[in-house]
Amino acid sequence: DTAVSQTPKYLVTQMGNDKSIKCEQNLGHDTMYWYKQDSKKFLKIMFSYNNKELIINETVPNRFSPKSPDKAHLNLHINSLELGDSAVYFCASSRGWGAENIQYFGAGTRLSVL
Amino acid sequence: KNQVEQSPQSLIILEGKNCTLQCNYTVSPFSNLRWYKQDTGRGPVSLTIMTFSENTKSNGRYTATLDADTKQSSLHITASQLSDSASYICVAHGSSNTGKLIFGQGTTLQVKP
Numbered sequence: 001d002t003a004v005s006q007t008p009k010y011l012v013t014q015m016g017n018d019k020s021i022k023c024e025q026n027l028g029h030d031t032m033y034w035y036k037q038d039s040k041k042f043l044k045i046m047f048s049y050n051n052k053e054l055i056i057n058e059t060v061p062n063r064f065s066p067k068s069p070d071k072a073h074l075n076l077h078i079n080s081l082e083l084g085d086s087a088v089y090f091c092a093s094s095r096g097w098g099a100e101n102i103q104y105f106g107a108g109t110r111l112s113v114l
Numbered sequence: 115k116n117q118v119e120q121s122p123q124s125l126i127i128l129e130g131k132n133c134t135l136q137c138n139y140t141v142s143p144f145s146n147l148r149w150y151k152q153d154t155g156r157g158p159v160s161l162t163i164m165t166f167s168e169n170t171k172s173n174g175r176y177t178a179t180l181d182a183d184t185k186q187s188s189l190h191i192t193a194s195q196l197s198d199s200a201s202y203i204c205v206a207h208g209s210s211n212t213g214k215l216i217f218g219q220g221t222t223l224q225v226k227p
Contacts, residue, residue: 041219041220042217042219043158043203043215044217048214102160105157107157108156
């Protein structure tokens with residue numbers, strides 16, 4: 001029944017490792033997002049896909065690579081993890097990418113890099 | 115620089131009391147303003163969304179106001195309940211062409227019995 005689901009919920013890993021976070025939405029939405037919430041709790045957009053096409057790509061290290069195999073999925077792969085990557089990562093989706101659309105968020109993935 | 119500032123940073127109130135959270139934004143061009151509620155360990159959930167032409171919008175015990183001239187918004191919570199304990203985030207939509215949102219830092223509200 002979960003509208004936007006992310007896995008895993010917690011991820012603890014060593015510096016230098018490569019990891020992936022998966023996101024799936026069952027709302028039939030066309031647009032999906034990845035956000036990073038830092039220790040100060042600000043949420044910042046990282047990427048946005050509309051119908052599997054990248055439409056927002058903020059200033060994010062190229063170690064972060066999103067992949068959207070279909071409209072319902074947007075995965076985030078992170079190479080060579082660094083301490084500063086520790087944060088909570090949220091996936092979200094919306095019906096479309098216009099200003100009027102409400103975004104629905106997943107529960108978040110708490111990434112800890114040791 | 116597009117940004118959203120919220121006050122207070124944290125707030126403690128007794129159950130049954132009312133409270134008002136404040137938000138100032140400097141986002142241009144401005145499309146709409148949203149309030150989200152984020153429970154601990156969960157993702158944000160939308161409470162209200164207002165365009166620049168709307169002054170107030172209610173969602174149950176939550177009432178949001180918007181003054182597009184002064185670029186200020188407030189969220190009023192009436193007859194608070196323990197379940198209102200959460201972080202409340204003010205979010206400005208800075209463009210009409212993309213889904214890019216500018217988030218405030220949030221106000222952490224604790225409702226005590």
